[in-house]
Every structure is written in structure tokens, then in C-alpha cells.
Amino acid sequence: MAITADYSEKIPNNVDLHEDRRLQRALESWQPNFLTWWDSMGPTLPTRDVYLRTAVNVGREGWAHFGHVAMRDYRWGIFLAERKHDRRIAFGQHKGEPAWQKVPGEYRADLRRLIVIQGDTEPASVEQQRNLGATAPSLYDLRNLFQVNVEEGRHLWAMVYLLHAYFGREGREEAEELLHRNSGSEESPRILGAFNEETPDWLSFFMFTYFTDRDGKYQLGTLKESAFDPLSRTCESC
Numbered sequence: 001m002a003i004t005a006d007y008s009e010k011i012p013n014n015v016d017l018h019e020d021r022r023l024q025r026a027l028e029s030w031q032p033n034f035l036t037w038w039d040s041m042g043p044t045l046p047t048r049d050v051y052l053r054t055a056v057n058v059g060r061e062g063w064a065h066f067g068h069v070a071m072r073d074y075r076w077g078i079f080l081a082e083r084k085h086d087r088r089i090a091f092g093q094h095k096g097e098p099a100w101q102k103v104p105g106e107y108r109a110d111l112r113r114l115i116v117i118q119g120d121t122e123p124a125s126v127e128q129q130r131n132l133g134a135t136a137p138s139l140y141d142l143r144n145l146f147q148v149n150v151e152e153g154r155h156l157w158a159m160v161y162l163l164h165a166y167f168g169r170e171g172r173e174e175a176e177e178l179l180h181r182n183s184g185s186e187e188s189p190r191i192l193g194a195f196n197e198e199t200p201d202w203l204s205f206f207m208f209t210y211f212t213d214r215d216g217k218y219q220l221g222t223l224k225e226s227a228f229d230p231l232s233r234t235c236e237s238c
């Protein structure tokens, strides 16, 4: 697996996407839908002239190397942590067995559900936070807000990659749904209640980061221990 991110591709990645044309085409057709979603549901304040950190390289030592890009040039991609040699399942019924590189049939539905729920929270929080830029207490807060937003987009891309790469047609359909559900929507709300709550001001946002997101942090810590190795490798630096 290439560890250096390939930025010559339409979708920057370190998963050798060009070696699987079908997968590459499927993700390239999801990409414009994502960008349309970002334009219509992402930050309402113009993000021109905002410079953000972006991962340019991923390695096991010190997870990512960062460069700076203008927000308008920010390119989401797929960056998984390096595969650990001979990683074993750490607990439970399958303890000690090699971590799964493919989805075992008996856990397919459960794993898909887990990934969909995780994936659903990522665009949901961008939607919740979309108006906060207008009332940022400082430039520092504003920049951090946008940074958080693009990182959520990165996590979404990771979950969508897993759905496309490992869950066939159902996975592709779930990936579409991640952009159709919206925070607070009557007809198709986000899956978890907390992600349908309004975040109209920075106090709500700070409470969100302090409680809801704090909980999410530990949740990602548990996903990192997943027996399904590709899922574990998306959570290295979530």
C-alpha cells in the first residue's frame, strides 16, 4: 500500500485507488454529489482566504504530515493509516485470530450499520454548525470551526470508502443516503437524535464539543479496535 498521498488523482488517496477502476469510478461519481452537498449544506460564511491544514502524508509514526491550503483548494480524499503487520483481534469470541481484511458474512449487516451510523454523524455536524461562522467570537474560533468542518468531511469520505469498497450495492446506496438525510429534517432526519438538535450559537457549539463530541471521541477509540481492519485503520486519527 502506498503511504504517500497521491494528489495527482481526482480523489487524493493512499489506498491505491487507481488499481481498482470500478471502485474508483463509483467514488468519482459520489464526489460531485458530496461537493454539491458541501455547497448547499456546508458553512454559510464564505471561506475564501481561510487557510487550513490538510494531510499530505500518512504514516504510523506521527499519524499525518500536514501542509496548508486555501479552503477553496481543499481536496478531500481517502487516507487510511498504515496496515500493521499481523494485527490480531484483541478481545471477544474471535480473540487472537488475525484481524479481518474482508467483511465476514455473519457480521456484514452489523458492520454496515455501525459504519453508516458513524458516517451519518460526520455530515450531520457540518450541517448543525453551518451558520456559526457568522457569529464567531474570534478569528481563532472561526478558523478552528472550518478546520473541524473539513475534518468531518474527511471522516465522511473514509466511511464512504468503506461502504463502497466492502459492501457492494447496498454500501453504495447507503453512501447516497448519507447525503440525503439532513440534520433536523422532518422527512429524513439524521440517524442519531443529538445530530438533529439545533446549534444556533457558540454556547450550544461548545456544549456540543464538550459532551456530544467527547462521547464520539471514545466511540472512535472503540472503532479503532475493530476486528475489521480497514475500519480500524480509518480511526487512527479521527
Ligand SMILES: [Fe+2]
Residues within 6 Å of the ligand: 121, 122, 151, 152, 155
Ligand atoms: Fe467526525
